Amino acid sequence: MGRQRGSASVASILLVLGILGVAVAAVTLWPLVTAVGQGRTAMRPAMATVIESRPCGGQSARDLVEVQIDGVVRQAPFDGCGHARGQELSVQVPADPGQDFVVRPAHAADSELDAQEQRAKWVLLTLAAVAGGGYGLMLRRP
Structure with missing residues (x-):
């Protein structure tokens, strides 16, 4: 009879x-699913020239650059700071591009969506480790 009680404990x-795993996965993946539904902004490569350098550290620490788009030279903020003028x-x-747009470094990815993907990967990896550890503890029980 004691054996059945241990089985019920393991089952619970x-x-x-x-249930905890499903809840954590749902909470973690929900922002990712909604962000994917909005779609990523299509980007294309270009060359820009820094016309105004701003020091890093402030909230609006973005250099001002000139970039040629479809034969028209436009000024836009650059998602970076501290570059030399010229x-x-x-x-x-x-x-x-609309009226207001931000120029990003060529190596930059879609930071918001990528940050959510990275967050989901770490949370799910942690969840898998906790579940594996819990299962290992259950196996050690007599």
Whole structure:
């Protein structure tokens, strides 16, 4: 009879771990699913020249650059700071820029969506480690 009680205990622990895992995965992945639904902004490569350098550290620490888009030279804030005036940079500009747009470094990714993807990966990895550790503890029980 004692053996059945231990089995019921293991089953309830597995049930709680399963429910916890589903809840954590749902909370973690929900912002990612909604962000993917909005779609990523299409970007294209370009070359920009820094016309006004701003020191890093402030809230609006963005250099001002000139970039040629469809044959028209436009000024836009650069998602970076502290570059030398006149320095040429490889950048990404929106494929269909509106009035106000931000120029990003060529190596930059879609930071908001990528940050959420990275967050989801770490939370799910941690959840897997906790679940594996819990399962290992259950196996050690007599």
